[in-house]
Amino acid sequence: MKIVVAYKWTRDPEEASARPDGTVDWSRAKPGLSTYDPVAIEVARQLAAETGAELIGVTVGDKGVGTPLACKAALGRGLDRVVTVEDGSLADAGRSELAAVLAEVIKHIGDVDLVVTGDSSMDVAAKMVPTVLAGELGWPAVAEVTSVTGKAGELRVGREIPGGAQVLEISGPAVLATSADAAAPRVPGMKDLLAAGKKPVEHLDLAALKVSPQNAVMTVTGRSLPERKVxxxxxxxxxxxxxxxxxxxxxxxxxxxx
Amino acid sequence: MTEPVEPDFDVIVIGAGIAGCVTAYQLAQQGRSVLLVERGEEPGSKNLSGGVLYSRGMEQVFPDFLTEAPVERRITRNYINFINGDSSVAVDYRDARLAEPVNAVTVLRAKLDPWLAAKCEEAGALIMPGVRVDRVLTEGTRVVGVQAGDDELRAHVVVAADGVNSFIAQDVGLRKKPPQHHLAVGVKAVVSLPRKTIEDRFTLTGDEGAAVAAVGDCTEGVGGGGFLYTNIDSLSIGIVVRLDDLTAKKKVVTDIFDHFLEHRFIAPYLEGGEMLEYGCHLVAEGGLDMVGDIVMDGMVVVGDAAGLTLNTGLTVRGMDLAVGSAVAAAEAVGAALDQKNTSRATLAAYREKLFASYVGKDMETYAKAPHFLETDRMYKEYGELLADVLYGAFNHDLKPREHLVKVARGSLAHSPLKIMQLVKDGIAGARAL
Missing domain, CATH: 1.20.5 (Single alpha-helices involved in coiled-coils or other helix-helix interfaces)
Known part of the structure; x- marks a missing residue:
């Protein structure tokens, strides 16, 4: 069984500041693992430990997502290996474009049985990528996932729904977005971090992935701050x-x- | 003798500040296997520094330091300021010789420390941020490694570079908890301003920088002082006050800091700026008295952790001493590793090298400075006396003028200061500084 965790290496908006004209100053924000992604890694790691599955981290984005520092931060949390697509052209990529690239990486890895993601990214927080990714792959998407057990082709997934909870059985590959508190992420220890430096990292070339171009171009043309209440x-x-x-x-x- | 178990690393350095990074860098350059463990998520995220670095020592380690490292401005203007409530007297020392060769630069540790850590990585050291070392592992009298959480890693030598509190040095009994009068508390903010505004307000050009040192009302009379340093497009402003005096005078450090920020002679420099950072940290001010035992079997202590800080009243130093101690430690540790003997006796070469270098010499030269700077009069009466003398000279109130000496005598007569105190402090100051 192969489990992929799609994670994001990005900037923390808490360290950004909004200028009066609505533009955002990111210059003081340091990149890091997106807030909820350690939860996804932990949920996937537990399932991998139970099933003996291979646990693969995947990240796509701007320059920096494939640096040793970034890869070690993810690998230290228990991934077996990492696959990255690092390309300056992805700096301003929208959700659908990122999901399309992720889908190609997952096809490239091959025989993936499950993709796990965090609840939302810390910088955009739109909660769209898992769903669009599932659409690209033709797989079901499940959000607010609180637990995953079982094995490839026989997954048992718990999720929160408005007013309660559900348990699902999924017979094939799926994309699962974990809820924000689905698991308590472990803090990597020294041995984890030592091991992380020795795990394989594969860097893919965006051009070689043959991602279909987006049919429409989206550009941000205006920004404003929310009206401040007096x-x-x-x-x-x-x-x-x-x-x-x-x-x-x-x-x-x-x-x-x- | 070295320990029987083959360790994970030659050297484990605890703390990726200046002392830790420079030690790790040099040992990695010698080809040793080095692990550098840092508690913060990133080097530079847990410490606080005023921000003036006397840079010559750093240039010995990194010859291109001034062009390659993220330094802010070269200090060519030192402004020493006695600040009273409504008056202030300053010495404004500007000197082109301070620019070439460069003597001191302002730095922002949030930028400098990651640069240093990257240098360590380039040299082959392994950096582990986000890991808090809980304790060092010992076997008998020897330190054999470190423990963090459930994990233990072993090394021939552990370097404690864990800052002013050095729980590591305290834990193994090398250092006692310092007495309160050896400790001060620093509060610092970084305020952003446009580059041009800073250059206009401090009359600077290019990458010139100014360092303002202030004593007196800026700390509401509490022993200590204020500082204001220019970065490229921000100011580092802060106060450092002695803990014992703060307690004795029943003052709150953040109130004093606010008072300093709002002071009529300081506020205009900051006007229109936006506060980017605000932090508080302990500062060691014991001088030579604080440097205790810094060597044991399998371990050395460097930088602030070794008590290596100096406040001479005019200059406040820590970072350059950290560099010097790192150089001495890396040499001694390297030699000990070559001899396959990392006992206290062999590592004692670190202490010898340290005290043969500018670090130890300066610590000895200024050994009396901390005691002198405990003189209460420094923080109130002297500034007022200076202003009164000058007031007598400049205030043309249509009374017949008097010679300056007479004006000064008159001012002294009205001041609570006694001539004998003046003489005593003068002699003590000359001996201490």
Missing amino acids: RKGQLIDTADPAQAADELLTALRQAGAL
């Missing part, structure tokens, strides 16, 4: 706690908050 700045200043509580209650009622 705060009331109301201060309740009294020595008597009971009176302060009364005033707070009155103020909240007047504001329609209670």
Whole structure:
């Protein structure tokens, strides 16, 4: 059995700042493993450990995603090997384009039984790539996955749905997006990181993958910040706690908050 | 003698700050197998430094340091400032000789440390960020490796470069918890400003930089001082105050820092800037007294962890001493590995080399500085006295003028300072600095 974890090496938006004109300054943001991807790796690692499957990390993106530092960060979490597509032209690639490249990498690897992804990427957070990828591959896509057991062709998948949970059985290959807290990721130890440096890394050339071109070009032509709500700045200043509580209650009622 | 088990590495360095990186780099260059373990997700993410690096030592290790490394500005202007509430007296020392050869540069550790770590990697060291070493492994009196979580790795020599608190050195009993009067707390912010604005406000051209050192009201009279350094397009501003004096005067360090930022003589430099970073860190100020035992069987201690910091009042140093200690340590560790004897006796060559170098010599020269800088008068009365003398000279209130000496005597008579204190402090200062 072959399990692929599609992960993203990208910038943390918490370290970015939005300029008044709506453009984003990423210059201080350091690249790293996308927040939820360690969860996906851990879910897949546990299944691989149970089934003896090979666990392959796949990442596609801008220059930097294939650096030794980036690959070791992913490999240290328990992947057996990593396959990357590192290309400057993917810097501004949209979700569908990234999914199309991922699909070609998965075909290149061959005989993949399962693709696991994180809940969403930390920089875009659109939750679209797993679904589009499944569409490209002609496989079912399942989001909010909380557990995976079984083996190739007989997967048992737990997922959250609005108002409850479901258990699914899937008879063929599938793309699963794990929920944000599906597993507690392990912090790689020194031995994991030592081993990571010795694991194989394969760099694929984007041009050689024959990804079908997108039929439409999408360009961002405008950006704006969300409208900032004006705060009331109301201060309740009294020595008597009971009176302060009364005033707070009155103020909240007047504001329609209670 | 070395340990019977063949270890995983020749050397494990704990901490990828300046001392750790430079030690690891040089040992890797000697062809040793080196592991550099760093607690932060990236080197430079856990430490805090004022930001002036006296760069000559670094150039001995990296000849192209000034052109290759991410340095900010060459310091050609040192502005030493006694700041009172409403007055300030400064010495503005500018010198082209400070630019060629370059003497000191401003650095931002978030940029410098990753560069240093990359150099280590190029030289063949293995870097492990995001790993916190819990303790060193010992067998008898010998350190044989490190433990992090469930994992243990062994080495012929462990280098403790884990910073001012050095839990590693404390854990193995090399260092005691330093007394409070040897410790200070630093608060620092990085404020972004356009390059042109910085050059205009500090009258700088090109990559020239300014370093402002301030004492007095900037720390609300608490022992310590303020600093303001120019980077390319940001300012590093901060205060360092002695812990014991802070406690005695019942002040809160962040309040003092806010007071400094808002001070009428400081705020104009920062106007319109945006705060990019804000941090707090312990600073060792014990000088020579803090350098304890730095060698044991299988381990050496370098940089801040070894207590190697100097505050002379005019210059505040740590990073260049870290470089010097790393050079001494790498030589001694290398020689010990060649002799296949990494005992305390062999590694003691590190201490000898350290004290034969500028690091040890300077620590000895300024051994009395910490005590002198504990003089309370430095932080309040002297600045006010200087301003009063100058006020007497410049304030033409239509009274007949007096010779400056007389004005100074008059000011001293009104100051709480006594002439004997002045003489005593003068002599002590001359001896300490």
